[in-house]
Amino acid sequence: MRIKIEKNRRSIQIRFSLGGQKYRFSPLKKSDWTNPQHRKICEGIAQNIELDILRGAFDPSLESYRHNPNQKNCSKIAAKLQSKSWLQIFLGWQESLGLPDQTRKDHYFCLQRQIEKAGNPELKNFGWFVDSDLATSTFNRRLSMLRSAVAWALSEGIINFDPLKGIKSRKSNLEEQEKIEANRKPFSLEEIEMILNYFKNNYPSYFPFVEFLLFSGVRTGEAIGLRWCDIDLNKKIINIKQNIVRERGGYKKIKKLPKTRQATRSFMMSDRLYDLFLNLENNSVKELVFLSPDGEIIDHGNFRSKYWKPALDNLGIPYRKPYCTRHTLLSHAIESGLNPIQTAALAGHKNAW
DSSP: OOOEEEEETTEEEEEEEETTEEEEEOOSTTOOTTOHHHHHHHHHHHHHHHHHHHTTOOOTTOGGGSOOTTOHHHHHHHHHOSSOBHHHHHHHHHHHHTOOHHHHHHHHHHHHHHHHHTTOOBTTOOHHHHTOOOOHHHHHHHHHHHHHHHHHHHHTTSOSSOTTTTOOOOOOOHHHHHHHHHHHOOOOHHHHHHHHHHHHHHOGGGHHHHHHHHHHOOOHHHHHTOBGGGEETTTTEEEEOOEEEEOTTSOOEEEEOOSSGGGSEEEEOOHHHHHHHHHHHTTOOSSBSOOOTTSSOOOHHHHIIIIIHHHHHHHTOOOOOTTHHHHHHHHHHHHTTOOHHHHHHHHTOSOOO
């Protein structure tokens, strides 16, 4: 699903399809395609439509997406803004999205902290971000969020200029591209056996967890959140129903649903995983299948820094994050003959491409 902003004679219209239904409308009265501010407002409206679709709050009448600076619910949020600094605009935009608190903490917290550490600069001051040493992907992701916040503020009449005008996304340099490719490179079959043997001999309490990561293709948080009630040994089925991650800015571990509807899935376990669960079941009375050495919920960061990285270093294997075990399983699945659609279903991806 792609939301397009198009020229309709001299005006601007938004066009997209959803659930077999085609939508086309002009969100801004007397819009002018040659007016950059009008296009920016329409871009913000298009992003709001996309976010509503993702969180299941889409308005099929489209009335809530028509721009009207005088409508009451716009002025409520605008009235709360005591100043037009980056933090106030960013927080106001977040509030306008109506996102759950946990989503805001998970996806928006880091940029909010960056703004706060910069001293909550005024909108005309953008050096705190442009001159930052963020990785290219992080910079572009946060720039996209700031652009959405600015587009919202323009659409609500809170500001009358675009402080991001002329700011361009960064392009990855060769070193960054090579690093990205290296992190995505699947482990070879030889490396897999080396990793398993190392954990079995040196970190036996984490051996079942690592074996499951390497031979299931699930996300790390999904493996951490796997419960015995999600496993049917009689039918040899694994159900992925929750994800456990660490809350940004703290150490509280939170349970949440998998990241997409497709990620809530079931798949057949291999004979290797069946044997793994049989051996574990005899020794476990806990709700979660995999636990830390002290019997607590596995802390992903602690596992990565104190066990995973030292293991790869000692084995002389180029470092890849634990998440690469997922790429590894899916890569070998394709090599073994699974087509892209079957692999996407196994991975819990929305699309095969």
